[in-house]
């Protein structure tokens with residue numbers, strides 16, 4: 210792996226809540242256009258890891274670099290940094306009192322300082338990208354879970370992020386609605402977006418990821434190309450976990 214196309218570098222991230230060590234010295238790099246999937250039992254620190262990367266949580270130790278520049282404890286520049294990291298949560302986190310269009314527009318107006326017309330055009334473009342231009346005037350309560358999640362993906366994309374973080378983007382959805390969301394994510398991967406995805410959708414992770422990291426007890430127990438983790442995992446724990454979810 211060359212280092213020049215590294216976008217994101219995570220070095221020795223550690224975080225405890227009380228006496229519980231939730232992340233133990235996590236390190237990895239992400240290349241431009243790479244999709245890295247994180248799998249593993251719940252409670253192993255996957256969400257905490259993503260939150261430390263975009264500084265929603267301040268890690269106890271360790272560093273995060275974007276384009277070689279350290280962003281941990283970014284201080285006054287934190288909002289500038291966050292604007293470059295798109296985050297998609299399990300529960301969408303849309304504003305209920307705003308339409309789909311407004312949900313996508315709002316950060317363009319407030320954070321990017323775009324003019325109304327320009328913001329609207331960009332928001333409509335992003336809604337079109339996730340197949341929801343015709344739902345622009347709907348409120349979140351009038352959307353299906355799959356549509357709401359696609360709006361939140363459009364909202365993240367509208368900021369033109371360098372990296373997208375997905376935290377179990379389909380686990381709050383009814384099974385028949387996961388496909389439309391996974392399709393949007395797959396298309397992003399194919400178009401060269403750099404992404405970290407926490408997911409229990411094993412088959413999806415196997416088909417989309419360049420590398421899969423199996424997390425357990427706050428560490429990356431094992432990592433490698435999807436086929437290696439599927440066919441010849443080094444650890445029995447990885448085999449058990451991957452096997453269980455592959456059947457879903």
Ligand SMILES: Nc1ncnc2c1ncn2[C@@H]1O[C@H](COP(=O)(O)OP(=O)(O)O)[C@@H](O)[C@H]1O
Pocket residue numbers: 226231250251252253254255256257258
């Ligand atoms: N804000 C918090 N305060 C205290 N404990 C937390 C907090 N966030 C997460 N935890 C704990 O840290 C552990 C890892 O959580 P999390 O990162 O959400 O795991 P995962 O996403 O892999 O399910 C869990 O035991 C969880 O209860």
Ligand SMILES: [Mg+2]
Pocket residue numbers: 255256257376377
């Ligand atoms: Mg989680």
